[in-house]
Amino acid sequence: MIRFLGWLKPVEALCLLGAVLLLGTALGSCRQGDTQPDVSQESGASPQPVVLTTFTVLADMAQNVAGERIKVESLTRPGAEVHGYQPTPSDLVRASNATLILDNGFGLERWADRFYSSLKGVPRATLSEGVTPVLIAEDAYAGQPNPHAWMSPQNALVYVENIRKAIAKIDPANAAAYKANAQAYAQQIRSLDQKLRQAIAAVPAPQRYLVTCEGAFSYLARDYGLKELYLWPVNAEQQGTPQQLRRVTDQVKANQVPAVFCESTVNSEAQKQIARQTGARFGGVLYVDSLSAVDGVAPTYLKLLKYNINTLITGLKGG
DSSP: OTTTTTTSOHHHHHHHHHHHHHHHHHHHHHHHHOOSOOHHHHHTOOOOOEEEESSHHHHHHHHHHHTTSSEEEESSOTTOOSTTOOOOHHHHHHHHTOSEEEEOOTTOOTTHHHHHTTOOSOOEEETTTTOOOOBOOSGGGTTSBOSOGGGSHHHHHHHHHHHHHHHHHHOGGGHHHHHHHHHHHHHHHHHHHHHHHHHHHTSOGGGOEEEEEEOOOHHHHHHHTOEEEEEESSOSSSOSOHHHHHHHHHHHHHTTOOEEEEETTSOOHHHHHHHHHHOOEEEEEEOSSSOOOTTSSOSSHHHHHHHHHHHHHHHHHTO
16 A cells, blocks of 8 residues: 555545545444345356546547446546646546556656556556557657547547457457447448548638647648648647747738637637737637537537537638
């Protein structure tokens, strides 16, 4: 336990240790006074496997492959920013009790190494494995892979296959069901990919600019023939600097870009300032690092892609 708590702050460690001790005492008291049999133990039923993902987009992908046989949870909540997320003591407990952890890799989860160092024996799978990375060209991240590979439907097919293999490994008895789920989900992704390509093709080529706050659309821009322009490459401490604003403002003016956008998990004021200075429209927010709430516009990965493209086209065409 002491080693498990090693990387937490002293106060956090004491709080978590106390909570665990209190929970143990409470459970012991319940057992002493409980005369009801433990049906799950007597029947020999095994608990449902729990797959924990680092953010909501991966959770939705994984649930489509897992179906009802596995419970899938996200470490972060809808609307949360994943890059600089600060795991809590309760996150450690959830992760230590998980059957499998799925992460993105490519440096997206900057906190992952420290977090995983406190976990022993929990298998993990990195879903970007096998994806050819787009390398960042500027700033402190130059030469590093752009982590937002899932924004390309073609890359999403790689994610789905990696999810299938990882889940089948922890539950081989249902491997055939996971394969069928993965194939059906992959077909949905392919079908949507074709529709999105056709929609983008209807936008005049000179207008096909995707101007965002974060450089989260490099893979999508590559696949769909969009010209990408952004304020900063990866969500970090230095966002919306005067230099970044000046560079994007100049290019928006020079290329007469009709609309600019920002991501749902960051402050859009810098991009709105560029819109005011250039005469471009602020086309709205796009979803990348997080799904929306269930009753929102992007509660699933497929709806996220569709919403983003529709928002982009509407903004570029002036609708």
